[in-house]
Amino acid sequence: MEQFLIFGVVGLSTAAIYAIIGSGLVLTYTTTGVFNFAHGAAGMLSAFAYWQLAVGWGWPVPLALAAVLLVLAPAFGLLVEKVVLRPVQNLGEAERLVMTVALLSGLIAAARWIWDPNLPRPLTTFFADREPFHLGPVTITWHQALTMAVAVLAALVLWFVLNRTRTGTEMRATVDDRALVGLTGADPVRANRVAWVLGTQLAAVGGILIAPTVALDAAQLSLLIVSAYTAAIFGRLRSLPLTFLGAVVVGCLESYLTGYLPQNPYLPGLRLAAPALLLFLALLLFPHGRLRGRDRRLRPVPTPTMRGTFVFAGAIVLFAVVLATVLDEAQAISYGPMFALGVVALSFVPLAGYAGQISLCQLSIAGVGAVVWGQLAPDGQPWALLAAFAVSALVGALIAVPALRLSGVYLALATAAFAVVLDRWIFTLPSFEVLGVQISVFNQSSVEMAGLDLFGFRLDEAAELMVFAAVCLALGSLGVAALRLSRFGRRLIALRDSEAAYATLGGSLLFARVLVFALSAGIAGVGGVLYGMQLQSVTAEQFNFVAGLPVFLIAVIGGLGAVGNGLFTGTAYLGPVHLLNAVAPWTHNIVQLLPALAGLGFARHPEGIVPGLRRSWEPLGRDRTALAALLGGFAVLWLLRIGDVVGNAVLLLGTAVLALALRTWARSKETAAVVAPEVPVEWWGVRRPWRAEDEEVLARGIARG
Known part of the structure; x- marks a missing residue:
């Protein structure tokens, strides 16, 4: 006592x-x-x-x-x-x-x-x-x-x-x-x-x-x-x-777990995760309102075209091939994960962009996919990639079922609690056996990640894995675009607009939310596998809740409903970090603040950056002459770089200057080609300025009448 x-x-x-x-x-x-x-x-x-x-x-x-x-x-x-x-x-x-x-x-x-x-x-x-x-x-x-x-x-x-x-x-x-x-x-x-x-x-x-x-x-x-x-x-x-009263429950629970929890290697993390578990249970048990009405501040979800998405997918792969040919091994290891993290970020598009379901645990689920690959594919067996997708999807479905009645900030809290439970308990568990099968998570250490063995061809070099991750990101972008144009995609957007109306019209909230959570979790799991392959060895800290916050922020800044958000997030997350550190190493700490600073500026562009970039560069894509000039100029610079005539800086700056100049030229051509619409005579002086010759034109018209 x-x-x-x-x-x-x-x-x-x-x-x-x-x-x-x-x-x-x-x-x-x-x-x-x-x-x-x-x-x-x-x-x-x-x-x-x-x-x-x-x-x-x-x-x-x-x-x-x-x-x-x-x-x-x-x-x-x-x-x-x-x-x-x-x-x-x-x-x-x-x-x-x-x-x-x-x-x-x-x-x-x-x-x-x-x-x-x-x-x-x-x-x-x-x-x-x-x-x-x-x-x-x-x-x-x-x-x-x-x-x-x-x-x-x-x-x-x-x-x-x-x-x-x-x-x-x-x-x-x-x-x-x-x-x-x-x-x-x-x-x-x-x-x-x-x-x-x-x-x-x-x-x-x-x-x-x-x-x-x-x-x-x-x-x-x-x-x-x-x-x-x-x-x-x-x-x-x-x-x-x-x-x-809740504070007393939490404080005493932590204290008594410390004093009375049995000495067992599997239970120490439970005490650390107990508040998060209790938070998850409290969110489920206490009423918060099952359905919400339409949010009048919602913005339309961009509608991609399959032709444009195919072009974008090809650009992703081309971008990776170019990087693989101009970067050395160390640089490929540094920049390669941008495509893998892009796949993780792409998982936000169907979940948050289409269905309006906020999740703060996507990188933690990516850790689940990495663990599955590490345990099932010591020699890079391709089928383990499908297993990682399936297990991660199952985890996403398990989150969705109890969280069916949650939305908005309550759903964000529930997913954050789930991520903390993974960090503090599940990822710290030692190996254990279930039905004769040995199961190991991170086992309080790192997990070795083998490259993919694809039809006897082993992908284990950083450049090869980077191109493979880019192919996966391209295929994922095509799949997400097809989902947006499908009937189920339209249902998800209706779910985002109003859960109450969606249910009233006969839609199944359980089916829709479980399916979209599972799909997005599966995509995140594949991203975790690709990320682990690139790094060759991963730890639990690389997939914890705090590490996932910058990825979430950049994905939001890019525009959660945009198919191109995956590439944008991966590039924006790693590109500035390595570029600034290479040019000015003293900026290392400042770079760590960039995602948060960009997130704080989100209020100025709540629709996201990617849709604006798409609108800005569309004139260049429509102008065949300008596009051909861009591709030709880029090809010349690329060949010069491969031949060691110029360096990476010249390739990057030259391509940027050429692209900006051609975009300006294409936009000016479109502007000049626009013909002002004819204004009806009754609106002269209102919709356009009154001209001196207008009086004569009116007099002739009256005389003929």
Whole structure:
């Protein structure tokens, strides 16, 4: 019994921190309508800032706390509200979600840049020099007591602000109708600012309180928010008392699992994954609304043509062949994965672009495909590629069935929880046996990935694997385009437009969602296999939740409904990184921030970059003379490069200059060829300027009549 009470106290102290962070999350969601995925990252950044002031620079603890909680945290909250979220306040839920995911990814990258993750940064607990006190058989440290007291104080202050002040009333009313709140004389912008300041301060308090008990690591501290997510979902993102109850459940569950979980090599990861599992169960059990109506902010999905897609597929393969002939082995290893990651990114198109289902676990599912290939194809057997597709598709279907009733931010949370479960538990399992079959995941190490043995021809060179991955990306792009033009593709778009209307008209939500989740997961699994082949050896860290965030962000920026998004994402994810590192190695840390910075600029181009690029380059594709000149000029530069007459830089810059010049020429020809439409006589002077000769023309017409 004594041990039970001890673990209970530890659980309650941890629960107090989750309650503080979770209440800040509920506060911002309740008052602004934005679910902040970066809420934990704000606490992480505050913990690092506190360490820097109190330990790194030797400031007194009270002064360091005051600087973080009263200056830095409020300033950060105001900055986020004004620069990041105010531009997307009137956009849809998906756009706001992307902005907070971008902020999460950017803050983790920034923290790793500023504070070297390889150096330990220990923090001592508060009042560590004081003797703990005893309540019966239980020993309580002053840090634990302070944590629980702060949680109670935060709850009382929040309740008072929200229910007994005019500011709190304005904050709660703003999320329902900002315009109506403005008509009452209130200031919705000021209410949002107050909400973000308070929410960020609560995240900072939680981050500083929990940092002494865990490693001061950017990703780990940011993902502690998963436990706070669970607490917030217990409160259905509205109720602070239920949020505190959820925090107690999560904190005590973690503590008792630590104390009573049997000593078994398969179970340690379960304790780490328990909050994510609980989050997934809470999302399934608590009501959130089964169907949603039409989102009026939805944009049309681009409709590709099969002729254009065939041309695009050929361009993908040609691009890979050119790279294979001009890059050396080391460069091919660096740039080759862009096509494999492009296949992973292509999996977002049918799922998120067509069906409107948000998923944050596609790279984790790609890890499943890599594991299947590593275990089943030690000699590169081709049939294992189909097995990887099938197993990954099965995993996607298993996600879709329980998540049928979820949409929007709840579906994003469920897929994020699934990715964290894979990271912390499934991918860490040692080998085990089922029905006489030995099953191994990453086995707490790396997985060796063999190249493909295709009809006796072994693909194991980086250049060969790059071309093969490009062929797979080309075939996948053709398949996704055919899906968009098919009847099932139109059904998926109808599902995206309105789940309620789709079900009312007789569509099967279960069948459609399971099938599209399975299809996209299968594509991601194949992408994971290709990625692993290119690297020859992969680890679980390369497929974790944090690693998948930049891929998701670039895919969103490219345009989730565009077939060309796969190539764009793979190229944009790896191309700038290696180019800038080769030209200016000092930009390495800045490059890691690029996906997040691009995601934060998403509000300016919510339709995506790829559709705009397509419209911009279409005149060149339609002009046969200009297109022939481009291909001829490129062929000459390519031959010069193969003959070592010019270098890669000349090939790249020469092709870019030639393409831009020919595009400008083709566009100018189309503009000159456009003939202004004839304006009816009754609209002269309205739709076009009045001319001097118009009066004579009218007089002659009247005379003839």
